[in-house]
Amino acid sequence: MDFFYTIFILTTITFTFTIIFTLTRPTRRFNLPPGPPGWPIVGNLLQVAGSGKPFFQYVRELFPKYGPIITLKMGTRTMIIISQADMVHEALIEKGQVFATRPAENPTRAVFSCNKFTVNAALYGPVWRSLRRNMVQNALSATKLRMFSEVRATAMDKLVDRLKTEAEANGGAVWVLKTARFAVFCILLSMCFGLEMDEKTIEQIDDMMKMVLLTLDPRLDDYLPLLRPLCSKKRKRAMEVREQQIAMLVPFIERRRVAISRPGSDPRAAEFSYLDTLFDLTVDGRSDPPSYPEIVTLCSEFLNGGTDTTATAVEWAVARFIESPTIQSRVYEEIKSVVGERKIDEKDIENMPYLNAVVKELLRKHPPTYFSLTHSVREPAKLAGYDIPKGVNVEIYIPGIGEDPKLWTNPDRFDPDRFLTGGESADITGVTGLKMIPFGVGRRICPGLGMATLHVSLMIGRMVQEFEWRSWPENSKVDFSEKSEFTVVMKNTLRAMITPRV
Known part of the structure; x- marks a missing residue:
């Protein structure tokens, strides 16, 4: 739908319903956090x-x-957004049990998530x-992750080979995100299907x-x-994508079922x-095992x-290595001191304090x-003195904590040494203190936290061990502008020059 036509429709609807809204709005008033004033019906959407x-x-x-906790009215949704560590800790x-649920989904997402x-x-x-x-006990535990160490080693070799091939064909230049994405997808695909x-x-x-992720973008x-x-x-297109997703994955599900039965x-x-x-x-409250569409979803x-x-x-790690060759050199020297001439292995990572500090600073x-x-409350609650009604979206703005000058020294500076000689610390699980929460915190913390940090550490360790990374074009500065694309990526996707290590 054309953007300006949509805005026209929204504006017309807004003015048409303003009087109706004024006459019929409920008398119940919540003490919501402050936020920018909006229009009737559409709120702050426009x-x-x-x-x-x-x-x-x-x-x-x-x-x-407006302060560290704000309210946005987005059409029929109300968002309460938190950006301060003590409020996140309270919630x-x-x-935690009160704020541990999720809000209602839109119809498209409900189709892809099987309700x-x-x-x-x-x-x-x-x-x-x-x-x-x-998922935690049977896929992401330390024991299960170790079962896939050979898969990760193979994927790292493929990553290096792909980078070499691309560099040879392009005068030493490579696209970082695309190659890294393929490598980690290979690992997860093998872990998921075992084929x-x-x-x-x-x-x-x-x-x-x-394609599924694009289809799930908010409308x-x-x-x-x-x-x-x-x-x-658009709804019809979403249903077509869902059918294609099921049609593509079910044959692999059936193939795996045969492989384990015979x-x-x-x-x-x-x-x-x-x-x-x-x-x-076995799912509590259900008598039947998951259906094929539900397995596709999981x-x-x-x-x-x-x-x-x-x-x-x-990608962000490589950008920081290019910006600061000293950090890159220190990672490389640490790898050499620990593993010598052999390939870095995931078991080596725990013996590399500087690499671990780099990953923590990266996150x-x-x-x-x-x-x-998004969180939601199971019952009406209070947070920082404000009302949190049932059904609202409770959003946690993560950089508000990781870049808070009250929690960090020079928070705008990328400095892995803050976790070593700088005397600063942070538990990314939030158990011993809440200073950075890249994976969320509390009951709904990301279950893949351990796997993610392992993969990031192993990938950047191997990439630095094999190559020296420099800017492309030569002597240009890295643009650290951001954009949202499933995750927050570099606005201008990173292309870098690589030179194999001697």
Whole structure:
């Protein structure tokens, strides 16, 4: 739908219903946090849409004026956005059980999530507990992660080979995000399905996953349901994408079912996969195991949850290495001192304090997303003295904590030494203190935290061990501007020059 036509429709609707709204609005008044005044019906929707800014930037500019907790009315949705550590601690730690659920989904997302049958989207309750327990214990535990060490080693070799091939064909220049994304997707695909696939098949599944994410991007009718009759083509397209997603993944699900029911029938099949745990999964409150569409949804969640977040972190890491050759050199020298001439292995990472400090600083300064997954309250609650009604979206603005000068010394500076000689510390799980929360915090903290940090550490370690990274074009400065694209990525995707280490 043309943007300006949409704005015209919204404006017409707004003025048409203003008098009706004024006469029929409820008398109940909540003491909501402050925020910019909006229009009847649409609230702040037109202001956000018309600002021309990414949503995270629009919100960032509101905090100095309205304070660390604000309210935005986005059509039929009310968003309460928090950007201060003590308020996040109050909500997600002190009152964690109350703030642990999710708000209602729009119809499109409900189709792809099988009505919230995922770890991330499920309402707080028995279904969520069953799905999360299964994912953590049977796919993401330290024991299970170790089972896929060879898969990661193979993916790292492919990553290096791809970078070399691309550099040889382009005068030493490579696209960082694309290559990193493919490598981590290979790892997750193998962990999920336990099947060997050729690169063409992997790329086809990856393209499908990206298409699903694009389809799930918010639309105006998500905020104003009365516009849905005007968006029937987009809803139809979403259903087509869902059908394509199921049609593409079900054959691999069936192939894996055969492989585990007849051991040896597929000699290339892995001993274990996340998918194996889903066929007969017992979900509290249900008598039947997951259906194939539900299994497709859970597998897609596993793949999408760890791909772009990891690849984005790798791109930002390389940008920081180019900006600061000293940091890059120190990582390389630490790797040499620990592993010598052999390839860095994931078991080596725990013996590399500087690499670990780099990763922690990377997650502080460049969290993969600027908003944690949306929370909602199970019952009316109070937060920082304000009312939090049922049904509102509670959003956590992550950079507000990781860049808070009250919590950090020189927070705008990228400085891994703050965690070593600088004497600063931060527990990214939030258990011993809340200073940075790249994976969320509390009951709904990302279950893939351990896997993500392992993948980021291993990938950037191997990339620095194999290559020296420089700016492209030569002597140009890195542009650290941001944009939102599933995750918060570099506005101008990073191309770099690489030179193999001697």
